[in-house]
Amino acid sequence: MNNFIFENTTKVYFGQGGVKEYLESLLANYGSNVLLAYGGGSIKRNGVYAEVTDILHRAGKNVVEFSGIMSNPTYAKVQEGAKLAKENHVDLILAVGGGSVSDCCKVVSAQAMLGEDLWEFEYAKHDRPSKFIPLGTIVTVFGTGSEMNNGAVITHEDKKIKGALWGAQADFAFLDPNYSMSVPFKQVISGAFDTLSHAMETYFGKPDENNLSDDINEAVMRSTIRNIRVLLTDHNNYAARSELAWASAMAENSILKIGKVTDFQCHMLEHQLGAYTNCNHGAGLAVLHPVLYRHICEANTARFARFAVNVWGIDPEGKTEVELAHAGVEALAAFIKEIGLPTTFAELGIPADTDFAAIAKSTVRTGGCCKELTDDELLEILNECR
Ligand code: NZQ
Numbered sequence: 001m002n003n004f005i006f007e008n009t010t011k012v013y014f015g016q017g018g019v020k021e022y023l024e025s026l027l028a029n030y031g032s033n034v035l036l037a038y039g040g041g042s043i044k045r046n047g048v049y050a051e052v053t054d055i056l057h058r059a060g061k062n063v064v065e066f067s068g069i070m071s072n073p074t075y076a077k078v079q080e081g082a083k084l085a086k087e088n089h090v091d092l093i094l095a096v097g098g099g100s101v102s103d104c105c106k107v108v109s110a111q112a113m114l115g116e117d118l119w120e121f122e123y124a125k126h127d128r129p130s131k132f133i134p135l136g137t138i139v140t141v142f143g144t145g146s147e148m149n150n151g152a153v154i155t156h157e158d159k160k161i162k163g164a165l166w167g168a169q170a171d172f173a174f175l176d177p178n179y180s181m182s183v184p185f186k187q188v189i190s191g192a193f194d195t196l197s198h199a200m201e202t203y204f205g206k207p208d209e210n211n212l213s214d215d216i217n218e219a220v221m222r223s224t225i226r227n228i229r230v231l232l233t234d235h236n237n238y239a240a241r242s243e244l245a246w247a248s249a250m251a252e253n254s255i256l257k258i259g260k261v262t263d264f265q266c267h268m269l270e271h272q273l274g275a276y277t278n279c280n281h282g283a284g285l286a287v288l289h290p291v292l293y294r295h296i297c298e299a300n301t302a303r304f305a306r307f308a309v310n311v312w313g314i315d316p317e318g319k320t321e322v323e324l325a326h327a328g329v330e331a332l333a334a335f336i337k338e339i340g341l342p343t344t345f346a347e348l349g350i351p352a353d354t355d356f357a358a359i360a361k362s363t364v365r366t367g368g369c370c371k372e373l374t375d376d377e378l379l380e381i382l383n384e385c386r
């Protein structure tokens with residue numbers, strides 16, 4: 001095991017009824033002005049908005065609303081939120097939604113306290129913010145795991161970059177699986193696939209010898225696969241929804257990353273695909289993953305063979321390591337089909353005249369798990385996805 005320092009400062013309230021039971025007493029720890037942030041309105045239709053605003057008013061808070069946070073949140077939206085937060089002397093940001101609302105609010109929290117442009121501060125000065133408006137999260141759709149880390153993914157429309165920004169880590173996060181029951185089923189599955197992707201991007205990082213993080217990771221991957229399958233025939237199964245909710249947090253709360261350097265090349269490519277097409281994150285990953293893995297699996301057959309056996313339960317008997325490595329990738333591809341996610345850009349609805357060369361060129365190239373990809377290879381992968 002490599003050396004590491006580990007801390008996760010988000011207090012998690014997991015399970016049904018948590019908001020009703022604990023939110024009001026938690027609010028006593030913060031000042032009176034609360035920025036209530038949410039997306040396009042799903043929380044108004046499923047009753048979460050009414051429940052939360054009722055608690056906020058009972059707690060005597062002045063509520064300022066920051067609504068309309070879109071999927072794949074933009075930097076312009078961040079600026080709108082930061083302005084609202086500053087003008088209203090906000091003491092707490094309460095993010096109610098999925099990864100998009102959570103990410104936007106993490107960055108609003110930092111931008112509102114910084115006297116300069118956060119994007120330039122992080123990307124040009126290579127600095128990180130250190131002052132934040134306190135943040136709390138109520139998760140309504142699972143998959144990104146955004147609620148237990150301080151990373152945010154924001155689309156800078158002028159620069160045509162969907163990039164990572166460091167923002168606030170939430171003080172507290174409510175994970176109530178029941179809140180996800182109203183999420184369109186396609187989104188439930190694409191979110192769950194995002195979880196699997198985070199686990200894989202970590203599993204295929206470095207080093208690849210035996211370590212506890214990888215053993216835990218295999219359990220998270222198997223659990224995610226098993227519980228997605230339960231939902232296919234029983235959409236609202238609470239036990240499966242709750243397992244997936246915790247797997248989502250587990251895949252991105254740094255526990256699986258302990259002692260490892262992660263890969264995340266597939267994510268970097270998907271993010272740029274998102275910058276150019278605004279596609280759904282989990283669905284974009286579903287198209288890219290098998291194609292990307294076919295390109296790299298022969299560069300580390302031992303690790304991909306272990307994935308085949310320990311995650312997909314493939315019998316190694318009579319197979320070479322190379323055959324096993326490919327069998328693992330094909331099991332992943334078959335699973336993506338089985339759960340109804342797109343397998344090509346055409347199915348994902350990406351226009352054929354998209355500038356794939358520009359996407360490849362603007363993609364951040366990571367160290368790679370077993371093979372560092374070039375711009376040309378990234379373009380080849382994109383073309384094979386069409
Ligand atoms: O906007 P509303 O009306 O709320 O509708 C949302 C949205 O349309 C809907 N929804 C959410 N909760 C619902 C619901 N509909 C009905 N009932 C509910 N209870 O679901 C749709 C998708 O929401 P969104 O937040 O966009 O999805 P997700 O959680 O997948 O977040 C995606 C964003 O997170 C980033 C992605 O790149 C993308 O921008 N990521 C963030 C990460 C992080 N910070 O750690 C890691 C990930 O790799 C990812 O990149």
Ligand code: ZN
Nearest residue numbers: 144194197267
């Ligand atoms: Zn992701």
